[in-house]
Amino acid sequence: MQMLTKIPKQFYYFLAVIFILNLLQSSFTQLIFDEAYYWYYSQNMAWGYFDHPPMVALLVKISSFFFNGELGVRFMSCILSAVNIILLWLMIDNPKKNDYIKHFFVLVFSMTLLNAYGFFTLPDTPLLFFTSCFLLTYKHFIKNPTWGLAIIMGVFMAALMYSKYHAVLVIFFVLLSNLKLTTSKYAWLAVIVALCCYVPHFYWLYENDFVSIKYHLYERPNGAYSFEKYTLGFFVNLVAIFGLTFPFVYKALFKTKGNDLFNKALIYLTYGVLIFFFVSSFNRRVQTQWIIIVCIPVIVIAFNYMLNNKQALTWIFRLGLVNTVLIIYLRIGLAYQPLLFNFYYESHGNKEWAKAIEDEVGDIPVVFENSYRNAPMYAFYTNGTPTFSLNNFMYRKNQYSINDAEEQVRGKDVAYVSKYLNNPTFTYTRESGGLYKGKYISNFQSYRKLDCIIENDEVTLNTDEPLTLKVYNPYKEDIDLKKLKFAITYMDDYKHPLETLRIHPKTTQNTITRLKKQDTTVFKFQLPKTKKENIGYFRVVISENDLLYGLNGKPISVK
Incomplete structure (x- = not known):
């Protein structure tokens, strides 16, 4: 003092x-x-x-x-x-x-x-x-x-x-x-x-x-x-x-x-x-x-x-x-x-685009595809409207991957905003040039926390040997396998997606039709053949209810 x-x-x-x-x-x-x-x-x-x-x-x-x-x-x-x-x-x-x-x-x-x-x-x-x-x-x-x-x-x-x-x-x-x-x-x-x-x-x-450690040291794209x-x-x-x-x-x-x-x-x-x-x-x-x-x-x-x-x-x-x-x-x-003429920084126009989308969709939850940036910004400027960032295989994991945001929108009627939509119900163009495309989904269901586990540290590319896949279902409900599609995403040495190919894993018991809640189901599958070059990694991905494939498995090195 x-x-x-x-x-x-x-x-x-x-x-x-x-x-x-x-x-x-x-x-x-x-x-x-x-x-x-x-x-x-x-x-x-x-x-x-x-x-x-x-x-x-x-x-x-x-x-x-x-x-x-x-x-x-x-x-x-x-x-x-x-x-x-x-x-x-x-x-x-x-x-x-x-x-x-x-x-x-x-x-x-x-x-x-x-x-x-x-x-x-x-x-x-x-x-x-x-x-x-x-x-x-x-x-x-x-x-x-x-x-x-x-x-x-x-x-x-x-x-x-x-x-x-x-x-x-x-x-x-x-x-x-x-x-x-x-x-x-x-x-x-x-x-x-x-x-x-x-x-x-x-x-x-x-x-x-x-x-956090795994992401910063190993999983961050480069x-x-x-x-x-x-x-x-x-x-x-x-x-x-x-x-x-x-x-x-x-x-x-x-x-x-x-x-x-x-x-x-x-x-x-x-x-x-x-x-x-x-x-x-x-x-x-x-x-x-x-x-x-x-x-x-x-x-x-x-x-x-x-x-x-x-x-x-x-x-x-x-x-x-x-x-x-x-x-x-x-x-x-x-x-x-306007003082910056035609230059738009990320502090410009956020309140306006959030309000424009809110005027269109009302107070229903909004799911943003691949945007841990837009989801919280929209929630902030609409007084806490429930939002969720649905992360797919072309993006990265973030806080929305580990918290309960998914549960807040599951089973709800939502507005779904994604740049990947071909036939949007509504659109909004920001002054800075960003385009928001959206549609409405009733009874929204996603299972992005399904965890695909392959215990191999490295796998030979185009091998004919079957691989073991363990799928852990952390949810408090069984999941019908008919709602899920499995695929392999091949990535380059810097973990950028190159190709995604469908696979059909088989269980040891053909009678299994559901992933049991909070339990692990074991599958066998073969890596799909690929002609892509410079492949460094692959990961197992899951599409639920025809959504784009998620980030369900960790990157596995290939040789």
């Missing part, structure tokens, strides 16, 4: 302006799709979700206690971003800093994505905040380790991991910068506290068959390596996160030496994350937000460098002001699309 009272009033004036700006932005900007998805998380709080740990859902839930609408999703992000700026300021020890408050705020505000996460509610929002909490605690810990600081640091380590799995990089590279921590009883206490706090999420992962899209794209991201100030920001990083343990931690964290994702760029496209975590240590490094280098101070301030003007323009454009 004493540290806060030493902060000049001018600092709080700048902070208040940014906080109010973020509140206004939050109120007048429609949700982006990921925010709607995380709002959907928050409607059923849990210790984990398909794609991410639960911290982002908790932020949305807390925000909803204070406000409705968009601000009811983003309020806590505005709070965290304001506090985060204070934490960053407290990490800087230079006695000259109080004379350069406006320079500090220009540096912070000019960082593009850090600016956006001042109001957007995404997993990176708490990740950035708890990184600052962790680093500031670590700064005090290395000066005077105590049991109390160890416990606090352990809590922040757990909070980091509850925010996003990438947080493991923060913890690892800070540890790597000071290997003597491995012999510190206080550091080990911090680790034990973190693990104890994280037990609920570990248990959730166990209960859900480690679905593409063939492209230097332009992957590695060159990574370097473009390095520029994008800092905008016009990037030459001087990186110069500050290169010039800064790890003369003490805290600066060494900042340097290791920055270089470690950048090198990790540079190497990753040879395997997959690195998204810009994946490297945003380096903004936290770089702000401290760059501002300390500015205070000791007049040229850097002048140029970062000037270029930062240009960044700031551009960012304010773009932020207004997020809320008011």
